[in-house]
Amino acid sequence: VERYRAEIKKLQESEAEIKALSFNYAALLKEKEEQILRLNQENGSLKQNLNATNAALSAARSESSKVSSNGINAPKGNGDQSPHQLRKSASLVKNRHGGNQMSNGLTSKHDGREKELADLLEEKNRSLEAVQASHEQQIKQFKMELEKERDKLVNVQMRLQEEHKQNESFQEELKLLKSEKDKTFTELSKLRSELNGKMVEIRRLQMELNRQEDESTDDTQDNLKRAIATLEKENTHLKMEKNELEAALESSRKPLTGKIDPNASETLKLDSSGSSPRMQEMELSLQQMEKDLKETCRERDKALQELSRLKQHLLEKESEESEKMDEDSKIIEELRESNEYQRAQISRLEKALKLAMAGQEEAKMTNNNELQKSKEIIDDLNKKLANCMRTIDAKNVELLNLQTALGQYYAEIEAKEHLERDLALAREESSRLSGLLKDADQQVELSKREKEEILAKLLQTERMLAEGKARVNKLEEDNSKLRRALEHSMTRLNRMSMDSDYLVDRRIVIKLLVTYFQRNHSKEMKTSSG
Secondary structure (H helix, E strand, C coil): HHHHHHHHHHHHHHHHHHHHHHHHHHHHHHHHHHHHHHHHHHHHHHHHHHHHHHHHHHHHHHHHHHHHHHCCCCCCCCCCCCCCHHHHHHHHHHHHHHHHHHHHHHHHHHHHHHHHHHHHHHHHHHHHHHHHHHHHHHHHHHHHHHHHHHHHHHHHHHHHHHHHHHHHHHHHHHHHHHHHHHHHHHHHHHHHHHHHHHHHHHHHHHHHHHHHHHHHHHHHHHHHHHHHHHHHHHHHHHHHHHHHHHHHHHHHHHHHHCCCCCHHHHHHHHHHHHHHEEEEEEEEHHHHHHHHHHHHHHHHHHHHHHHHHHHHHHHHHHHHHHHHHHHHHHHHHHHHHHHHHHHHHHCCCCCHHHHHHHHHHHHHHHHHHHHHHHHHHHHHHHHHHHHHHHHHHHHHHHHEEEEEEHHHHHHHHHHHHHHHHCCCCCCCCHHHHHHHHHHHHHHHHHHHHHHHHHHHHHHHHHHHHHHHHHHHHHHHHHHHHHHHHHHHHHHHHHHHHHHHCCCCHHHHHHHHHHHHHCCCCCCCHHHHHH
C-alpha cells in the first residue's frame, strides 16, 4: 500500500510536471506566435522601407539626370552675332546667371539629399543586416526550441506510456491482490469450517469421554456393589447357617455331654436295652447331623474358598479395574491434557482467528478504502490522462498549426530571401547608383568648373558688353547716321524706282544691306551701296 501511495505520489508529481510542461509549452507557443507576428511586421516595415528607398533612389536618379542635363547644356557665346541677338544673349546670360545661382542652390540641396540618402541607405543596409542576423539567430533559436519541445513531447509521451504501463501493472497487481484476498477468504472459510469441525469433534469426544467415564464408573460401581452385596448376603447367610449349626451342635452336644457323665455308661447300658431304637435313631440323627455338619463345613470351606476366590477375584478385578482405571485415568489425563492443549490451541486459534478476522476486517476496510482511493485516484488519473490526451491532441493541432505557421514562416523566409536577393540587387543598383552619383559628382565638378569658366566668360562678356555698349552707343550714332543715309538712299531708290532708267533689284539692295550689317558697317559696302 505504501508502494502504491509512493507510486501514486510519483504519478501526481509527473502529472504536475506534465501540466507545467503544457503551460510552458503554451507560453512558448504564444511567444513564438508573437515573435512570428513581430517578424511579419518587421518584414512589412522592411518592405515599406525598401519601397521608400527605391522611390527615393528613382527620384534622386531623375533629379540627378535633370541637373546633369541642365549643367551640360550650358550655352556658349559667338563673336559674330547681330546686335539684337547679342541683346537677347546678354539677357539670356543674365537669366542663366541667376538660374546658375539657383542651380547652385539646387545642386547643394541635391548634394545634401544625396548624402542623406547615402546615409539612409547605409543605415538601412546596416539595420537590414542586423535584422537579418537577428532573424537568423531567432530562427536558429526557434529551431532549437522546437527541437527541445519535440524532445520534451517525446519524453512526455514516453512518460505517459510508462504511466499507462504502470497503471496497467497496478491494475494487474490489484487484480492479483483481489484474487489473493479471495484465496485468503476461501482459506479462512476452510479454516473456520475445519475449526468448527474440530470443535464439534472435540465436544463429541468430550461427551463420549464423559459418558464413558460415567458409564465405566457406574458399571464398575454397580458391579462391585452388586458383587459386594451378593457376597455380603452369602456371607451373612453362611454366618447365619454357621451360627445355626454351631447352636445346633452346642445344643446337641449339651445333652450328650450331660448324659455322658460317670453314669453314662450305666445309663447307656441300662437304657440300651430299653431305649436302643431311640438311641439308634439318635445315632442316626447324629450321624446325619455330623454328615450335615461335615457337609456344612465343606460347604463352609467351599464358601470360604469361594469367598476367598471371590475376594481374590474381586482383588484381581479391583486391581484390573484399578489398572484399567489407572490406564483410563492416564488416558483421561492424556485426553484432558490433549483437550486442555486443544482448548488452549483452540482459544489461541480463536484469539488468532479473532485477531486475524479483526486484522482481516481492518485490512479489508483499509484495502477497501485504499481500493476506493486508488479507484478514485485511477479515475482522476484517467480523467487527467484524458485531459492530457486532449491537451496533447490540442498541442498536436497547435503543432500542426505551428508547422503550417513554420511553413508560412519558411515561405516568408523564402520571400525574405527573395527580398534579400532584391536587396542585393538593390544594393548593386545602389552601388551602381553610387557610381552614377560619383559620375554625377564628377559631372557636377565638371559643371562647377564649366560654371567657373562660364563665370569667367560671363565676366569677359560683361566687359565685352560694356565695350559693346560703348560700341552700341557708337553704333547707334552710326546707325542714326546710317538711318539718315538710308533714308536718303531710300529716297534716292524711290526716285530711281520712279525712273525706269534707274531701276534696281530689291534683292541686290537687301543683300547689300545684309553684307553691310554683317561686315560691321564697312565703309566699302557703304560706298558700294551708295
